[in-house]
Amino acid sequence: MKTLRLTSNDRAILLKSSFLGRLPRSTSEAVIEDATVSTHEEDDVLFRQGDGIDEVFVVLSGLVRLYRVGKDGREADLAVLQAGEVFAESAIFLGHHATASARAAEASIIARLDGRRLRQLAVSNPDVAQAFIELLCHRSKMVEDLLAQDRLHTAPERVANYILSNCPSGSTSFSFRLPFQKNVLAGKLGLAPEALSRAFSKLRQSGVVVRGRMIEIRDRHALERF
Amino acid sequence: MKTLRLTSNDRAILLKSSFLGRLPRSTSEAVIEDATVSTHEEDDVLFRQGDGIDEVFVVLSGLVRLYRVGKDGREADLAVLQAGEVFAESAIFLGHHATASARAAEASIIARLDGRRLRQLAVSNPDVAQAFIELLCHRSKMVEDLLAQDRLHTAPERVANYILSNCPSGSTSFSFRLPFQKNVLAGKLGLAPEALSRAFSKLRQSGVVVRGRMIEIRDRHALERF
DNA sequence: GGTGCTTTTTGACCAGGGTCAAACAGCTTG
């Protein structure tokens, strides 16, 4: 882990992130004034559940897994975050403790925003408060979606939904490249890697062709019917 | 469904609710100024996923289930809400659409706060914004907890955790009354009623005695080890 | 193109929990 300064590319990503993107430019520029940046190797732990933290994190590049650990040591992913995504924002309002652990799933660059400063801003600047509220609403909805997926759908259905969520709504046939290893996708969907693999092979009969990280969908409607 | 006016008891519950309880008294009194109240029979649907709503709901008495429906019609509970609890607060910030359906699990009385008014207040009054932020942080954490429970723990473990969460931390032996039917508890834990029943009977060997709605714990530590 | 990794797939097996049906309470109500 190494600390560095914001590059102009970093700034651009920050300004478009799911939190700062909601703010007027002048405000967001002020917020990132004192941002710090750090790089992390694959598998580096950023913080553990229960750790005291007082910062909001933003992924600048790479991939971060947010997870909880069971008493047998198994890890359950709560979220997988890509460039531009924000995490640990609840901690700064909720007793400054992380509600989950975070670990780089590949080499990553992470920005941090000071919690105290953000809390002050949230009080003095309605735009900032509003941005937090919207961010948190989206967060709740995302986790709700995950929970509903888990409780209502089987593995192949979840995979089908994931694929469909990565697909332009117009075309009936298309293809895209997985943004991470199947490994990680499995965790995100709450599956063992083997189960993901089997799900893919079951979807083959609905016109899904998997070659390495490339996913090809021959017939969108067949997939939706699944 | 019948509409009525706030009784003084209703007011007391509202003022202590998980949202208004965070506000200075003068503010919260102002907020409930224009609250409306309605009564609902068991199984009444308050709204369905996707419905346009622009209100925040508060349970004054009774019990409300928040759930999503799968395409086969199965319902998965996302939350079970008791008196004093707030729901649907994301909707007023997220395009005014319900992200889940809500249904009374028993005869219930519900208060509603106008969404437009609350949004205005969130902008003009930092206390209100702050209260929303904290409410939403708690909400995210609660759903995260649920998801982690689902992914990490077996049915008996979830039930054990539920029991422990209802137990004073001091005593090693104690008992309490379930606040709702086992039916509902099963849904809340993401289980079929039969699975809940089996989980209870497995916990018997760890000193949990179930008689109707009464749960008796003989040995807290045995339960924690489970 | 070979060599040695890591990631993914496949197979075999097993456990958790869903489902259906039937037996059992616990309550109301007549």
Added chain:
DNA sequence: CAAGCTGTTTGACCCTGGTCAAAAAGCACC
């Protein structure tokens, strides 16, 4: 107290998905 309901428990069965082990693909680096 009997008769009905409704909610809960138990049993039998099956399906999904987890786990372990081994084969197969990919991929990077000679």
